[in-house]
Amino acid sequence: MKKRALVVCPGRGTYNKEELGYLSRHHQDKTEQLAFIEQYRQTVNQPSVHELDGKDRYSFKLHTLGEHASALIYACAYADFMSINQDEYEIVAITGNSMGWYIALSVAQALSPQDSITLIDTMGSMMKNGLIGSQLIYPAVGADWKIITDKKTELFTIVEEINQRAAHALYLSIDLGGYLVVAGNETGLSAFEQSVPNIDDRFPMRLYNHGAFHTPLMSQISDVGKDKLTTLDFNRPLTPLIDGRGHIWTPYSTNPQQLFDYTLGHQVTEPYYFNRAIEVGLKEFSPETIIVLGPGSSLGSSVAHSLINIGWQGISNKAEFVERQKRDPFVISMGMEAQRRFASFS
Structure with a gap:
């Protein structure tokens, strides 16, 4: 019988020095599946994600730029999602942290892969001429x-x-x-x-x-995003989505226009409650495991804090969480070499 899994998509800040080469290490077989990202970046005169991932040295000034980091993280997370062994896992819901919401829209098929890279790259590039705050x-x-x-x-x-x-x-x-x-x-x-x-x-x-x-300082960015991205074709997700308020978007009741409005409105200008999203995912969908997509593994600790906060399955502190992870991992971080094998074909 398949295990029920809640999938968590990563946000900015998860592709760091240790993640350099992530695509080449784990996803050399997915060049064709990621071609849509490279094709898009070519049209907007940006370096390919494989080129960035293949650099000899990690550069803060290069790899953390919004227009590069967002696409890199999307490519890694999207490829990780495709690597999940769905003969063993039934994905019952998907959520994400911050920019991870955009990735969640993609893997839940509320947006096509092509529309997703347009959204991610556009929003990631919005402040390339100067950060706001x-x-x-x-x-x-x-x-x-x-x-x-x-x-x-x-x-x-x-x-x-x-x-x-x-x-x-x-x-x-x-x-x-x-x-x-x-x-x-x-x-x-x-x-x-x-x-x-x-x-x-x-x-x-x-x-x-x-x-x-996720603050009112982004009001102008929200408005520009809505104007630039009106052609995106939002759809009902094929898998339930949990947003940064803890709201569930189901395959049956989602209004695509409302999903567009939330994604480029509230989600940009109001706080993102990742804790709440995880709690709702646990209580509403009763997953037997949580799969955190890479790159990076830092989000796994935030998930653990959320589990401990509500005493999920009797886990009330770090020692109990670590012991559970050794015995029967509940949280699988695909960005960790020792854990990705539990969820992945590779």
């Missing part, structure tokens, strides 16, 4: 991977207070497992950095080449 990430989770509710509430209060100051813009961008992604203008972000303790000489961590997505 920026993002940083800060933890609200303990060493046991339990989300600290009081700390989270305190951080929300700090964000709201800073946003009330003159010339300061600061908002919650993504509720990401045990982390908060905060976005705003330079004045707002600097004020936040001065208002919270430094943790492990790592946090608060600025996210390089990331604009202030």
